[in-house]
Amino acid sequence: MTNRNSQALAKTRSKPNGVMKWMGAGLVLIAATFTSATIARSETIIKAHGFSDFGELKYPEGFPHLDYVNPDAPKGGEISVAARGTFDSMNPYSRKGRAGALSNTPYERLMAAVDDDPYGAYCVLCESLEYPESQDWVIFNLHPEAKFSDGTPVTAHDVVFTVKTFLTDGLPSFAQAVSKFYKSYEALDDHRIKFTFNEGIPRKGLISQAGASIAFSKKWFEANDANIKEPRLESAIGSGPYIPVEVEAPRRIVYKRNPDYWGANLPINKGRWNFDRIRVEYFADPTASMEAFKSGVYNFRRETSSLSWATAYDFPGIRDGFIAKKELANGDLPPSYGMVFNLRRDKFADPRVREALQLMYNFTWTNETLQFGLFAQRNSFWENTDLQAKGVAEGLELEYLKSVEELLEDKSVLTEPVISAHESSNRQLDRKNLRKANKLLSEAGWEADAAGVLKKDGKPLEIEFLSSQPAYDRLIQPYIENLKRLGIQANYNRVDPAQYTNRERGFDWDMIYDGYVNGFEEGNGISQRFGSEDAEYSLFNPSGYSSPAVDALIKKMLDAKTLDEMQAAVRATDRILRAARIMIPAWYNDTFWVAYYDMFEHPDKLPPLALGHLDFWWYNAEKAAALKAKGAL
Known part of the structure; x- marks a missing residue:
């Protein structure tokens, strides 16, 4: 478990293509009138047991249990699982150390996702939430009976303390991104916490973000002089099962x-x-x-x-x-993993270089020879979903692309079929792709010297592939061999997990096997993955990619009033990302x-x-x- 993933507090859920339907009763609307001295109009206040940006929740208020569980399942027994490597901390949110597996298990959120409603979040620590139609603020009403594992009550003051802790001492990639959402967060009393959102921030996803907040025991942290910045083997108490x-x-x-x-x-x-x-x-x-x-x-x-x-x-x-x-x-939705280029390195600035490096990875040979033909090759950043771009852009997707035409680096996305992973032969080194790669590198100014070493301005093209996983040895080494045949001074460097974590966080690498965990509903979190403002420091954006065209499309996602609008903006973004060649798409299962x-x-x-x-x-x-x-x- 990495701290990057454990601090993704507003995890989005993905939706399989064609599986989920809009069904069930949804938000319970209790009409009320809210009058403010600062505004001349009144708004309807919505009170509900959950929240969705699009359509109705699957589960209505008062539902007996989730459809996919056995409500009479017996309690008992032990299940045991394996983890690889080591751990030195039970604090999954620290800036240092390697957190133990499942170390975020003791902590509950105000609201949580379920596994058959990809667009909904349902109350857990809260028993209800209230918000105006404008979604300028939200109030969470906590369960009065909610308790930490030591028997002390969970209060709104604990939630305020926790939010402040994350925004002050959490990982910068989280704190800097989320802090700009909140104008204020305050305990109205022991059981009510109110988040007020900043003006000028799109409202989509903000209530879900606030609802993803967890609760630490303020009393425990103060009594133990603890903070979340440092690793520790003593776990803070939580309210979870x-x-x-x-x-x-x-x-x-x-x-x-x-x-x-x-x-x-x-x-x-x-x-x-x-x-x-x-x-x-x-x-x-x-x-x-x-x-x-x-x-x-x-x-x-x-x-x-x-x-x-x-x-x-x-x-x-x-x-x-x-x-x-x-x-x-x-x-x-499979995570969009593969071999990521660190675009913070000048050597990867030219997209022709990245395309050449893509051509040297042979998925066909790797899958058939080393992976027993068990995997499929990933193309899209939102593979096998309604968010995946296909063919030539049309309809609303094309309209969105035309709206950012002047910002596009590669205008072929307007008229050409979406870029898919290249085809390769059943030999490790595909000579046809080798010739294409040589041509692209030559166009980018890289020429082989007498010894066959690619150089530009007298400097060789050197690439280190960093890893901590022994299982990758047999999969990455053939790729490294192909790069060497191209004249690149490439090497594969496997380090221990702790060193890898430090180098990953510091962006001290050329290429790694990593990627992006996207969702079927994209909200503010997508800015941490693909937005320009967060690109330099966000651990959720390993490549460091940024584009003003994608920034504009992210705004359209956040302003979307319908599911179709959001999906069209994501498909347009998928098309641009694939054309940018920020990584080599690998396998998925x-x-x-x-x-x-x-x-x-x-x-x-x-x-x-x-x-x-x-x-x-x-x-x-x-x-x-x-x-x-x-x-x-």
Whole structure:
């Protein structure tokens, strides 16, 4: 877990193409009149149990439970999972250190997303929210019974303290982006907190941003002289369903379900948080992790390596039926990961250089030879969704592109089909692409010397690919070899996780395997990923890409009144990003690969947006007893 992801407090949810419908009753509107001495008109105040920028919420007020859970799921048992590397902190929001897996689990948000309503957020710590039609402000009314794990009440003062803490001492990429949204945030009383938004800021996404705020115990932080800037192995108390009870850095973390969890009977929580214990075991490398799974050191494994999935699951536990091996559908929007160029480096300034480097990556050969043909190649930044640009721009999407025509670096996006990943042969080095790459580099001023080394102004083209993952060795090294055949002085440098984290945060790299986690509904958070104002410091924008044309389209997303308007603006942006060639799109998988000792169960139909094994799966005590009787555990 990286601090960059743990501080993405307003996580957007993605929507599979054609899966979700507008359905169910939505926001409960309680008409009231709000009169202000400073304005001459009155506004209707909306009071609701959740919020959506587009259309109605799926779940109406008073819903009994989420559709995808088993509300009668038994409680009990332990599920254990693996993590790689080490950790030295249980503070997931610090500016230093490497946070332990699931270390943000103890903390709840005012509102939370669910896994079958990609546009909605529902009250958790709050029991309701109120806001005017203008969305100039929002008030969250906290559950009076909400309590931290030590039994003390969660108050609006704790939320104010937490927001201030994040905006003062949180990661700069978060604090600088979010602080400009709020004119003020204040506790109206012990159970009501009001956020007032700054003028001139688009209102779309602001209520969801405020609703994503978590609650620290102000009393605990003051009593322990703690802050979120520094790593620490003692976890701050939270109000969530799990609390850490064993922390053995750098080997193990155990979380225990809080038997006195205040929110256990909330409709949004029924059928969830079913395991008594969640244990995380750390391993130095994938081989040790796999062997530990075979011997039962941990009991649930999510596989991400195609090599392992194809070759490593023929062992007695599988053959004897003790371990289930499954491929489960994953309808979530795949993260747009790949080989990212650090555009802060002058060597990558010319798009022809980036295109040449793209041409030297052979997805076809890599997938068939090294990944057993198990992956698909990603093209879009919003792959397999209604937000993915396709063919030639038309309709509202074309209209939006024409509105920024003077700002476009590559005007071919107006008339040409959207750029897709290049095709390659089934040989590691595709000579046709090699010739294209040579031509592009020559046009950009790079010429080979007598030794075949590409140089410009007497300086060689040097590229370091930085990594901390051993699993990438076999996938990246062939790409490095192809770059060398082009005359580039390329090297692959794998460092330890702590060094990688420091270099990543400091943008001290040429290329890394990273990317962008986008959402099916794009709001203010997209500025942190692709906006010019945040490009230099935002950890959510690893390439450092910026474009005035994209800035203008982001404004159209934020001003969108309908889903169609938002989607058209995103598709136009997708088209520009793909033409800019800010990264080499790599592989993606539309299934979850899982293996587990056959004592866990899940609802027959999983939600489209999550696997949920630590959320709404449960433990079957009879199956566990049978496995123990057979000596499998």
